[in-house]
Amino acid sequence: MYFSIYNLTIKSDILLLNAITGSKTDNPDVVVKRVDNIVVDLSQMQQVGAYCWCAPDALFLSIPNVAQCHIYDGQCIDIALTESADLGLVTAYIQGYFLAIILQQRKRMVLHGTTLQKGGQAIAICGASGMGKSTLAMALIGQGWQLIADDVCAFDEQGQVVSGCFEIKIWPDVINALSLDELPVFSSGLEKRQLTFANQACSADEAAPSYPLAAIYCLQTDAEQNAIDEYKGMQKFAPLKMNVYRTQFMAAMKTEIDFMKNCSAFISNIPVFKLSRDKCKLSKQGLEGLSSLVINSLQSKV
Incomplete structure (x- = not known):
């Protein structure tokens, strides 16, 4: 196969x-x-x-x-x-x-993040497991964005975001919060459910599209209310390194130099934002607020 x-x-x-x-x-x-x-x-x-x-x-x-x-x-x-x-x-x-x-x-370059696109421009929502990446992505999908890949933000040699599988895995409480229909279980050992987007699939002879990256959002739960701030200059490298996929493997894999090279090559000119939310479970109202911060930040860069 x-x-x-x-x-x-x-x-x-x-x-x-x-x-x-x-x-x-x-x-x-x-x-x-x-x-x-x-x-x-x-x-x-x-x-x-x-x-x-x-x-x-x-x-x-x-x-x-x-x-x-x-x-x-x-x-x-x-x-x-x-x-x-x-x-x-x-x-x-x-x-x-x-x-x-x-x-x-x-x-x-591989970041721990969910990627979406709209109008041919991609964004990456990064963060530790359980931070709300897929949940925020679902809110944006409801506003017309399309999924590129869930949980793994991968780049090609030109720095374009490449497509993964057309599925997203979400927690049962998120299904309730977003009023979604019941979703199938993909693993007996995990609580998450799987939502697929079959309409995005390509044919066997058609390469999946790749997209230029417009912005990266580093999601954190360290605020009393939703907030967004842009990292400037060299400040952006620390949060990006924190969000490398399986950061704990970097030393053993000896990928630190590759990380810096890739950042310098195609992320140095990409805006990187700290996207903060409170520690409470994301509500529909909270998701609307976070997605508005994302959309407004993009519009301000146009």
Whole structure:
């Protein structure tokens, strides 16, 4: 099976969902293989989590009761599944986490953020897990924006934002807050639900579009009311580094220099905003306020 995600042609033994179906090729960019077992010399890698080891060109992850995974050389993903593996969870890992690591091994810039576009211009909403990225994205989608990718903001060599899968994962309380219909469960091990945007899918021979980046919003819960402030000059590099995908891996992957090069190449002239909200759960009224701050900030830059 062949797919196209983040402008990578992927040959996969595991069915990927809500992705562009790719054409068969003898030289795919990425190969996802199911294997019986994985043997890795962990002594040559740095432990970066309870079940994760990392090196500049490789990452090994053990997901208890699900799978062992080896991601290496910027092109290979080997997966040894347990008998009781949750395939929905495995697919979610491949389409997000694992491909983000592949891109970083290829020296690409990857931020932890949800990306949208309107009128051919993209924005990235970055922030830690649970900060409200996907929730704010849903509010903007309701105002005519289109999803580019959820949770992983990836760039090509020219600094354009590239398309991921046409799906977004949201919490049940967000579904209620936005008065959405009940959404399907994609994994028995996770509470999040999945909303797909099949109308955005491209044909097998049509490359997914990429978009110039208009602004980056770093979402934080450190204010008593919604607020927005623009980072100026060198101030923007610290929040961007904080929002690199899996920041804790940077030292082991030795990607700090690549990060600075990429920032200098195509983000130095992009406005970066601190978007603050209170620590309460996002309400419909709060989302309207946040989305207005985003839209007004864009209009002020035109």
